[in-house]
Amino acid sequence: MKILVQKFGGTSVATRETRLKAVEHIEDALAKDFHVVVVVSAMGRRGDPYATDTLLNVVDASDPVAPRDLDILMSCGEAISAVVFASQLRSRGHQVTVLSGGQAGIRTNAQHGNARILEIRPKRILDALQEGHIVVVMGFQGESPEGDITTLGRGGSDTTATALGVALNAEYVDIFTDVEGIMTADPRIVEDARMIHRVTYTEICNLAYQGAKVIHPRAVEIAMQKNIPIRVRSTQSKDEGTLVTNAWTVLESSVLQDRYVTGVTQTANITQIQVEGEGVGRLNIFDLMAEHGISVDFISVSPDRIAYTxxxxxxxxxxxxxxxxxxxxxxxxxCAKVSVVGTYTGMPGIMARIVEALSSEGISILQSADSHNTIWCLVRRSEMEAAVRALHSKFGLGEANRD
Structure with missing residues (x-):
């Protein structure tokens, strides 16, 4: 059985018109002999009647709500979306089975609000597909060992889609959004940002962790475990968008052989903290931060100075x-963090070019760090967009045929 998982985000299911575009993508897949599993998010975004944030606002902020109860409330958005979407599919003559996360066999731990998937038992999905049904699954949710509804945290519908893709051994997982695919930079900042047609799991994880918001990195990591290809696509277009797969497959296509930098991304609203003094490097400041739920980044430790954000x-x-x-x-x-993400492990001169690009614009690097695939620079928030543009230009990411 040739299976395709298609996930439609909040903007893709917000109105009858956008849902029709989504239905057309499903019908295109059916015409290619795919059996289709659809994962839906809650309808719309913050402020829309059935969006998750709107549902949360139904509860008075001054009243205590148990995390288990919040998960029940938050799961309602996807339930509404799935039923509405299924009815539109049926209006076009399709047979449809709607399943909650638990009914779809998604078993999680009991960490309400940010549950982790433990296993998927997809028998009910497979039975419905065998009967010729389109299966519509409520994203963002699963079922705990006690039988309670759980939600999967930020990016939960993406995670639902790729986890189902792995469990069903799908040919692809399509993540439909309101953009054409993964871009070399935020097009709101960089006019000549280009779509990346092929990218590795590692690159897209790094882009997502450093600020790109098209797909959640946890979802990518799940797909990577079984090498299930992901396509990030626009609901409004028939283009196949960005293909995310393993490094070997991408390199075989001779697409990335001279591309050392994939993209530039950014994260704003950051504060740098520095603690100085003799022997301060021996203090366990990070235990203190972790104990109080404060996430730290950009860590630099020396005997007499600790800096982090x-x-x-x-x-x-x-x-x-x-x-x-x-x-x-x-x-x-x-402050802001600007990240240069690529495939440049062991490639000399990348940092030198970053310094040259930022210096030429009079932008000071307040702190920097690197890994095998990412170099981070801390800059002033007021200079963030200029830094992104300078780095995008320096590495020629706006040029044709870079991907």
């Missing part, structure tokens, strides 16, 4: 905790 929203709390320990941190608010 936190989200602006956590900065005041982090500073208070340090002062309670008798420390007096130096704070640099209004």
């Amino acid at each position: 936190v989200a602006d929203a956590d900065a005041d709390r982090a500073v208070s905790l340090l002062r309670e320990q008798g420390l007096e941190p130096r704070i640099r608010p209004d």
Whole structure:
């Protein structure tokens, strides 16, 4: 059985008109003899009647709500979306089976609000596909060992789609969004940003972790375990978008052989914290941050200096905790992280070109770090967009045939 999983995000199922575009993609797949499993998100975005954030606002913020109960509430958006979407499919003569996450066999742990998938038992999906049905699965949710509804956290519908793709050994997982595919940079910042037609799992994970929001990295990591190809596509277009697959497959196509940098992305609203003093490097400041749920990044430790970043929203709390320990941190608010992501492991000169590009625009690098596939630079928030444009230009990412 040739199976295709297609996930449609909130904007793709928001109106009858956008849902019709989604239905047309399903019908195209059926015409190619695919058996189709559809994963839907809640309809629309923040402020729309049935979006997840809107449902959460139904509860008075001053009233206590148990995490288990919140998961029941948050799962309603996908339930509404699935039923509405299925009815539109039936209006065009299709047989449809609608399943909740639990009914689809998605078993999770009991961490309400951010559950992890433990296993998928897809028998009910396979039975419906064998009967010629389109299966519509409510994204973002599963079932705990106790039989409770759980939700999968940020990017949960993407995770549902790729996990089902792995469990069903799908030919592809299509992630439909309101953009054409993965871009070399945010097109709102860089006018000549281009779509990347092929990219590796590692590259897209790095782009997603560093600020690109087209697909959640956890979903990519799940697909990578069984090498299930992902296509990031636009609901409004018939283009096949960006293909995400393993490095060997991509390199075999001779597409990436001279592409060392894949894209540039950014994360704003960051505060840099520095603590200086003799022997400060021996203090376990990061245990203190973790104990209070503060995520840290951009870590630099030396015997007499520790520097790291936190989200602006956590900065005041982090500073208070340090002062309670008798420390007096130096704070640099209004920063941003600009990330250069690529396939340049062992390639000399990448950092030199980054410094040259930013220096030519008068942009100071406040802190930097690197891994095998990503180099991060901390800059002032006011200079973030200029930094992204300078780096995009320096590595020729706007040029034709770069991908």
